[in-house]
Amino acid sequence: xxxxxxxxxxxxxxxxxxxxxxxxxxxxxxxxxxxxxxxxxxxxxxxxxxxxxxxxxxxxxxxxxxxxxxxxxxxxxxxxxxxxxxxxxxxxxxxxxxxxxxxxxxxxxxxxxxxxxxxxxxxxxxxxxxxxxxxxxxxxxxxxxxxxxxxxxxxxxxxxxxxxxxxxxxxxxxxxxxxxxxxxxxxxxxxxxxxxxxxxxxxxxxxxxxxxxxxxxxxxxxxxxxxxxxxxxxxxxxxxxxxxxxxxxxxxxxxxxxxxxxxxxxxxxxxxxxxxxxxxxxxxxxxxxxxxxxxxxxxxxxxxxxxxxxxxxxxxxxx
Numbered sequence: 001x002x003x004x005x006x007x008x009x010x011x012x013x014x015x016x017x018x019x020x021x022x023x024x025x026x027x028x029x030x031x032x033x034x035x036x037x038x039x040x041x042x043x044x045x046x047x048x049x050x051x052x053x054x055x056x057x058x059x060x061x062x063x064x065x066x067x068x069x070x071x072x073x074x075x076x077x078x079x080x081x082x083x084x085x086x087x088x089x090x091x092x093x094x095x096x097x098x099x100x101x102x103x104x105x106x107x108x109x110x111x112x113x114x115x116x117x118x119x120x121x122x123x124x125x126x127x128x129x130x131x132x133x134x135x136x137x138x139x140x141x142x143x144x145x146x147x148x149x150x151x152x153x154x155x156x157x158x159x160x161x162x163x164x165x166x167x168x169x170x171x172x173x174x175x176x177x178x179x180x181x182x183x184x185x186x187x188x189x190x191x192x193x194x195x196x197x198x199x200x201x202x203x204x205x206x207x208x209x210x211x212x213x214x215x216x217x218x219x220x221x222x223x224x225x226x227x228x229x230x231x232x233x234x235x236x237x238x239x240x241x242x243x244x245x246x247x248x249x250x251x252x253x254x255x256x257x258x259x260x261x262x263x264x265x266x267x268x269x270x271x272x273x274x275x276x277x278x279x280x281x282x283x284x285x286x287x288x289x290x291x292x293x294x295x296x297x298x299x300x301x302x303x304x305x306x307x308x309x310x311x312x313x314x315x316x317x318x319x
Contacts, residue, residue: 017182017264020265021178021182024265024268025175028040028044028171028174028175029171032164032167037163037164037166037167038163038235038236039275039279040167041166041167041170041235042232042235042236042275042279043271043272043275043276044170044171044174045170045174045228045229045231045232045235046228046232046252046255046271046274046275047174047267047268047271047272048173048174048177048178048224048225048227048228048231049067049071049225049228049229049252049255049271050252050255050256050259050267050268050270050271051177051178051181051224051264051267051268052067052070052177052181052220052221052222052223052224052225052227052228053067053221053225053252053253053255053256053267054256054261054262054263054266054267055181055184055185055217055220055221055224056217056218056221057253057256057261058256058261058262058263058266058267059185059190059193059194059197059217059262060193060196060197060214060217060218060221061196061197061198062112062119062214062217062218063116063119063120063253064119064120064123064218064221064249065120065121065123065124065127065246065249065250065253066107066123066124066125066126066127066128066130066246066249067123067127067221067222067225067248067249067252068127068131068243068244068245068246068247068248068249068252069103069107069126069127069130069131069244069249070100070103070104070221070222070223070225070226070229071100071225071226071228071229071232071243071244071248071252072130072131072134072229072239072241072242072243072244072245072248073096073099073100073103073130073134073226073229073244074096074097074099074100074225074226074227074228074229074230074233075096075229075230075232075233075239075240075243075244076134076139076140076146076233076239076244077092077095077096077099077100077226077230078092078093078095078096078149078229078230078231078233078234078239079092079146079149079233079234079238079239080139080146080239081095081096082149082150082151082152082233082234083146083148083149083150084139086152087152088152088153088154088155088156089151089152089153089154089160089169089234090154090155092152092230092234093173093227093230093231093234095230096226096227096229096230096233097223097224097226097227097230098223098226099226100222100223100225100226100227100229100230101219101222101223101226103130103222103226104218104219104221104222104223104226105215105219107123107126107218107222108214108215108218108219108222109215110122110126111123111126111218112211112214112215112218113211115200124246124249127244127246127249128246130244131241131244131245131246134241134244135241140239140241143241145238145239145240145241146233146238146239146240147237147238148237149233149234149237149238149239150237151166151234151237152234154169160234166234166235170231170235173227173231177224177227177228178264178268180224181224181264182264184220185264189213189216192208192213193213193214193217195208196208196210196213196214229243251274254270254274254292254296255267255270255271255273255274256270256306257270257296257299257300257306258270258273258274258295258296258299258306258307259271259273259306259307259308259309260305260306260307260308260309260310260312261305261306261309262309263306263308263309263312265308266306266307266308266309269306269307269308270306270307273295273307274292277291277292277295
């Protein structure tokens with residue numbers, strides 16, 4: 001009887017997630033009618049970045065202070081492939097994703113054996129190394145970045161220079177990546193990852209190679225962050241040092257915590273909130289960071305689970 005009840009509850013929870021997902025798809029599908037498409041594409045790119053980071057922090061329990069290196073390096077790779085090599089946009093995004101995945105393997109191999117603040121500091125240090133590498137190496141353009149990146153023709157047919165076509169391309173990438181993250185979280189791998197987050201020693205005693213699982217999660221997270229960075233460089237036709245700077249790593253932490261760490265939709269909401277603030281409070285200049293800091297403090301004090309986390313807790317649902 002208990003197993004039947006648990007199964008029924010799980011099915012209801014999954015149904016609620018699908019309803020919320022359908023609502024999100026519907027909103028994103030019609031939003032360009034009223035909202036500037038470039039702004040919406042920026043929100044989706046950062047939402048994917050935050051979802052990728054949340055896979056590592058919210059479900060794996062690993063706090064990385066260097067995730068900007070995956071976003072920025074993939075952006076440079078995709079921009080270079082598009083502008084210099086003349087690749088189609090789908091290959092540019094794939095190339096950027098593979099480059100960030102390879103970088104994640106290298107960084108993860110060095111950092112994953114440490115925990116807590118030591119892991120965070122190692123990722124921050126390696127991220128700073130990548131930043132200075134991007135600043136000095138010629139192909140990145142230094143402080144100027146790679147500008148006037150052509151969006152190209154999708155599959156050699158669809159002209160992405162038109163914002164409507166580019167929007168559909170970004171929407172398809174975001175939704176496909178979101179569903180992939182959902183599948184990872186609800187797979188046996190995802191359940192083991194949660195077990196490691198809750199009690200690593202117990203997971204080890206059960207026979208799981210926790211370092212290997214954490215490394216796989218780190219690589220998946222880095223690759224998806226790279227997908228976001230590669231897509232962003234095509235949207236704005238620019239790859240710059242901003243995306244690889246340590247402050248970008250701080251922003252994605254803020255997005256995840258504001259939306260709700262360990263929830264599927266939380267990072268999407270958090271990214272929308274932060275990007276909207278940056279866009280509509282731009283006239284405040286440097287004071288935008290102060291406003292972000294105040295909101296972060298308020299969220300920590302009043303909404304410790306984040307916006308979506310608190311809503312899910314009140315409704316007793318899993319979002």
